[in-house]
Amino acid sequence: MSIEKDEIYPNCPITVRTVEIGGLTKSQLFQKLKQHSILLNKFAEQLFANDKFIVSDKIYSVKTVELKVRDLGFPEGATIPQVYKKAKQLDLKLCPLELGPYLRLNYLDQPEGYLGKPAWKNRSPYCAVKVATEIFSNDVDFPKGFYLRKIEGVLWLRGYIADDLHVLDPNDHIIFCQN
Template identity: 30%
Template sequence: MKKGMHFSQLISDEQNKTHFIKNAGLAKPALLNELGTSNIKLNEYAYQIINSERFNPEGLSSSITIIECALADLGLTGGGNFSEINAAIVKFDLCACPVEFGTYIRLAYLEQAESNVETVNQNPHGALTIFSKPLFENEDFPRGLYLRNFNNAKWLRGYCCSDDYIWTSDARMIFQIKHPDK
């Protein structure tokens, strides 16, 4: 962690955006319809996550407050894997987002900057990864979701990676704020 870095400094950085995300209480079919109506594209991994029996959008809390920031802002200047990121966010009173909120986060982030840089087997340029706990501890099942605006299309994409995959220090992620009133 950066020396003297505190939660208040994290949220005061203009690049680190906070959002209040409301759960509309939609069941899976209505949620998929809402994404389609909003012209949000999904890849096969996103469909696997949403169609999983463990994906329960009706069991969510009514709302969460999130922050978008780079891993370097959390003190991970060399990047980090899932467990290192998880350890870093605790110091800032952040936690993993429920994966089900990924759909609502995508609907709230319709003004995401476009990136047309293609990548293979790495975190895509311009992506906003939603930091969440995987639904299954199986590395063959998608681990989570990320947002991307690619070729004039808004995407909610699922991804697979190993537990030791390292996100770069400039990778931007979305975390839940545990106590948004701070």
């Protein structure tokens, strides 16, 4: 199977969002998620607790692009390092880690990712959206970043673990920032 040139970013279907982030402490951001009944898994909580998760005291806007791994030229999928390298070549950049919680708060109409869909092992769940961020630890047991998911009507901000050999599915959704 070959991908036609016009199917690769920026000539592919994308979702663009402008998200305002910053201005809250980690504690305030965590409380805001709770106020909106957004659940976190243990990996998201681990990211929140880490000193490398820094929040900005100033409010600023970022423009994001959501696309599929295949839209970066990987019809068979690719590893996270391959995806990040290709995104950089296409002038996309990694998102600040704090974008994950703010994006979750702004993306409340995410499609359901559970009902009638199969459960997959070692793969992103249906309708999950990864936020491409700098990876802070090569430890396989330390979360690599956040992803957004809606399960049985409940919004989640989840952290995920993976190693450099894990292949993302070509249909996995991922968010980068635009320059």
